[in-house]
Amino acid sequence: MMALDLHCHSTASDGALAPEVLMVRAAERGCRVLALTDHDCTQGIAVARQVAQQHGLYFLAGVEISVTWRKRTLHIVGLGIDETHPELQAGLLSIRQGRIERARQMAADLERVGIVGAFDGAKTHCANLDMIGRTHIARHLVATGVCKDVAAVFRKYLVEGKPGYVKHEWAQLADAVAWIRAAGGVAVLAHPGRYPIGKQLMTELLQEFISYGGEALEVVSGSHSEDDNRLFARYARQYELLASAGSDFHGPGEGGRDIGWTQPLPADVVSVCSRFAGAQAALEAV
Numbered sequence: 001m002m003a004l005d006l007h008c009h010s011t012a013s014d015g016a017l018a019p020e021v022l023m024v025r026a027a028e029r030g031c032r033v034l035a036l037t038d039h040d041c042t043q044g045i046a047v048a049r050q051v052a053q054q055h056g057l058y059f060l061a062g063v064e065i066s067v068t069w070r071k072r073t074l075h076i077v078g079l080g081i082d083e084t085h086p087e088l089q090a091g092l093l094s095i096r097q098g099r100i101e102r103a104r105q106m107a108a109d110l111e112r113v114g115i116v117g118a119f120d121g122a123k124t125h126c127a128n129l130d131m132i133g134r135t136h137i138a139r140h141l142v143a144t145g146v147c148k149d150v151a152a153v154f155r156k157y158l159v160e161g162k163p164g165y166v167k168h169e170w171a172q173l174a175d176a177v178a179w180i181r182a183a184g185g186v187a188v189l190a191h192p193g194r195y196p197i198g199k200q201l202m203t204e205l206l207q208e209f210i211s212y213g214g215e216a217l218e219v220v221s222g223s224h225s226e227d228d229n230r231l232f233a234r235y236a237r238q239y240e241l242l243a244s245a246g247s248d249f250h251g252p253g254e255g256g257r258d259i260g261w262t263q264p265l266p267a268d269v270v271s272v273c274s275r276f277a278g279a280q281a282a283l284e285a286v
Helices: 019-028 045-054 086-096 099-111 118-123 134-143 150-156 173-182 199-211 226-238 277-284
Strands: 033-036 058-069 072-079 186-189 216-221 242-246
Touching: 019 033, 019 045, 033 045, 033 277, 045 058, 058 086, 058 173, 058 277, 072 173, 072 242, 086 173, 099 118, 099 134, 118 134, 134 150, 173 186, 173 199, 186 199, 186 242, 216 226, 226 242
Parallel strands: 033 058, 186 216, 216 242
Antiparallel strands: 058 072, 072 186
16 A cells, blocks of 8 residues: 555535544554645645644645536546645636535425435535535435435435436536646546546547646546556556546545555556655655
């Protein structure tokens, strides 16, 4: 296992733990390099950076931007960003402005199948109302006994073809990559194994991503299988993309990986940490 995690979430977006608690948890688990990559916002970075430094973590400011590409939702992680950059902040604000109305529409659709009060319930699980979304509604459904866990919610609700699903247009891929690059960051295509697209579309996606300035692929993810890791390592080598690794941790008991450690990157890929001298040094000191 590697003592790094370049993809995780706090209560600034849809994580269950406050940024400072998240950093302490990662440090206590032996993590050495960590990036906070909340969805479409950077509000948690300042306190996370401070606490991470206090606990000996090499910290990278990050973000995960929601993108609509050919009617599909994708996520682009930015690593090593200047979170104060005005172009990035303007772009993220443009995404957030539609979230509250979308959540209201999801809750209204759930009422059709007898689930009442999902929007107000979701607010009790959301520390930042600007970022209210599916995960907050899912946690409410678990808390009220509708489903046993968040994974069960997403099998039965809130996804395409199920009650509570609301189609939404996010940022354009070109814009998301441009915002990250303007802020000095490295653009990473997040958890590619989660996208239900075949080889041809994946090839077109990667080529387009690279044409806009995308530089890295999340080869190892908490939602990937071993086969996924090997497959996307091959894509990284083929397209000369840097390789990233992250848990995509949202909260204890949610998802497949806890924060702070990831499976090793396959051989013959170049780690995205090579772009950050301090990160590379921190890992080599383990």
